[in-house]
Amino acid sequence: MKSFIVENVVYTRPLRQKVQMTKPFSWKHRLEWRTVIDQVSFTINAGERVGILGPNGAGKSTLLRLLSGIFEPDSGTIQRVSDCTTILDGNFGMSPELSGRDNCNSRLRIAGLSTNEARELTAEVEDFCGLGIYFNQPIRIYSSGMLARLIFSIATCKFHETVLIDEGFGMADAEFQAQAKQRLSKMYSASSTIVLASHSDSILKEHCTRGLVMVAGKIKFDGTIDDAIAYHNHG
Amino acid sequence: MTKSLVFDELRISTHLAWRDLRSRFAHTVLGPWWSMLNLAFVLLGSSVAVALISGTSPRDHAPRLAVGLAIWTLISNCLSEATGLFEAERGTLLNSTITESTVALQLVIRNGIVFLHNSLVVLATFLICDNGLPAGLILLLPVLLLTMTTLVIPVILVARWSIIISDLKVFLPSIVQFSFFLTPVLWSPPNSGLASRLTVFNPLSWPIEVTKLAVFERNFISKYFLLLILLCVVEIAAYFFARRRLQSIRKYL
Numbered sequence: 001m002k003s004f005i006v007e008n009v010v011y012t013r014p015l016r017q018k019v020q021m022t023k024p025f026s027w028k029h030r031l032e033w034r035t036v037i038d039q040v041s042f043t044i045n046a047g048e049r050v051g052i053l054g055p056n057g058a059g060k061s062t063l064l065r066l067l068s069g070i071f072e073p074d075s076g077t078i079q080r081v082s083d084c085t086t087i088l089d090g091n092f093g094m095s096p097e098l099s100g101r102d103n104c105n106s107r108l109r110i111a112g113l114s115t116n117e118a119r120e121l122t123a124e125v126e127d128f129c130g131l132g133i134y135f136n137q138p139i140r141i142y143s144s145g146m147l148a149r150l151i152f153s154i155a156t157c158k159f160h161e162t163v164l165i166d167e168g169f170g171m172a173d174a175e176f177q178a179q180a181k182q183r184l185s186k187m188y189s190a191s192s193t194i195v196l197a198s199h200s201d202s203i204l205k206e207h208c209t210r211g212l213v214m215v216a217g218k219i220k221f222d223g224t225i226d227d228a229i230a231y232h233n234h235g
Numbered sequence: 236m237t238k239s240l241v242f243d244e245l246r247i248s249t250h251l252a253w254r255d256l257r258s259r260f261a262h263t264v265l266g267p268w269w270s271m272l273n274l275a276f277v278l279l280g281s282s283v284a285v286a287l288i289s290g291t292s293p294r295d296h297a298p299r300l301a302v303g304l305a306i307w308t309l310i311s312n313c314l315s316e317a318t319g320l321f322e323a324e325r326g327t328l329l330n331s332t333i334t335e336s337t338v339a340l341q342l343v344i345r346n347g348i349v350f351l352h353n354s355l356v357v358l359a360t361f362l363i364c365d366n367g368l369p370a371g372l373i374l375l376l377p378v379l380l381l382t383m384t385t386l387v388i389p390v391i392l393v394a395r396w397s398i399i400i401s402d403l404k405v406f407l408p409s410i411v412q413f414s415f416f417l418t419p420v421l422w423s424p425p426n427s428g429l430a431s432r433l434t435v436f437n438p439l440s441w442p443i444e445v446t447k448l449a450v451f452e453r454n455f456i457s458k459y460f461l462l463l464i465l466l467c468v469v470e471i472a473a474y475f476f477a478r479r480r481l482q483s484i485r486k487y488l
Contacts, residue, residue: 013486031399069332071485086330093327095254097261102254109250110331112243138261 001046002081003162003193004067009076011037011062036062037073038217044193046082046161051208051225052197053232058214060197064088064164067195082161082193089166092151096140100131100150103139107154121157128183129153130176149176156183162193167200181206201229247333248340255345270308271352278304278356285421294364301360302375302450303420306382306443309350311411313343313386317393318404325488335484339391347383371450381463382442388470398487414439423447438466 014031037059044050052060065071066078068086094103104125108118126135129149198204204225211228213221221231260266278301282293324338354375361368397404417433424434434440444459
């Protein structure tokens with residue numbers, strides 16, 4: 001069974017140009033469209049653990065957002081068979097003035113959960129993330145590690161068939177990383193599909209079995225994770 | 236769009252609106268009631284100023300000013316805040332699949348909640364200056380709903396254009412401030428002449444005039460009411476027609 005079927009996907013986005021004073025109202029001159037994902041095709045089977053490698057700006061995060069349905073491709077198709085959760089950036093759409101509890105509740109409500117379901121899962125997140133009294137403090141005072149704990153706990157508190165992670169929990173301390181690995185292991189055994197974009201060879205080796213190497217919006221290599229790391233590091 | 240999708244959009248927008256309101260007034264003693272006090276101070280100041288200019292008592296003007304200022308606050312806040320809306324909600328848009336119309340609706344609902352708080356100032360003004368509450372005040376609620384519906388599409392457009400054309404972000408709040416003087420908030424339009432035409436051709440004045448005519452002249456179905464409904468229908472139809480041709484705003488974030 002397939003988790004994702006990606007066929008000839010193209011995604012462009014605009015880059016801003018310097019405003020020309022000779023053409024101040026020519027808005028089209030201010031934007032230059034650049035292809036970020038270029039004719040990408042691949043499939044991911046259910047239960048597969050795929051690592052995405054590549055230099056900065058290669059299109060890894062954009063590809064994860066396309067897979068999750070946050071971005072829509074300009075052309076080509078993406079078939080998603082399973083439901084998915086995402087850990088994409090350090091902000092996670094959270095409000096800095098609100099507490100960890102309120103942000104957790106809000107994220108779960110946005111994800112479509114009812115008030116009661118969100119309240120129950122928030123209690124579970126509180127237990128898992130181990131933030132203690134800080135769970136009720138505004139997240140603007142959190143360190144990046146505390147934020148990573150909270151985001152990972154929210155994203156994985158409910159079982160999802162697919163987890164899409166961009167760097168993810170690397171910022172958290174060793175104790176929480178061990179906890180996170182345990183939760184991910186449970187997901188592997190429940191045959192969840194994991195797609196993980198990272199620059200860390202050790203994280204990729206530990207969590208993935210297959211590797212995709214992206215360069216300038218194209219997939220240059222698709223194979224085992226060890227071969228993908230070797231290809232990425234040595235060309 | 237199916238019924239459940241519309242319901243979901245409303246549910247998430249309302250949740251986001253409350254979240255935003257809590258975030259804005261986090262750790263304050265009065266919370267959203269601060270906005271009510273702000274309006275009360277503006278009303279007090281403008282009632283005195285208008286009374287000084289016209290040589291009358293502030294009590295004569297306060298009820299009209301209260302209605303005008305409460306509705307104007309809703310409209311101007313929605314339009315001014317729309318310029319930074321998608322940048323402010325960048326994190327939410329890039330980490331979830333909610334639509335840009337949900338985010339726009341959130342802004343309008345949040346300002347609608349603030350309007351409901353501000354309505355208490357309007358009611359208090361009538362009780363103090365008018366010795367009672369006129370029946371037409373009940374129209375504040377349907378006018379609020381109609382104005383909020385009419386504001387959603389302009390909020391989406393302003394928010395989109397502000398991301399693409401950065402100049403608008405700086406320029407539009409000035410235009411909104413300028414429009415305040417062209418809209419019958421501090422003054423009442425005469426029956427003819429330039430000011431009358433200005434009121435008819437300025438959509439920002441329609442919700443204010445609908446309410447003022449209902450409250451003070453018992454004219455419930457005025458031409459402004461019909462114009463407001465027409466604008467609402469035309470906006471929604473035009474947006475649904477043009478929506479497919481618009482690029483996703485996430486590309487620009």
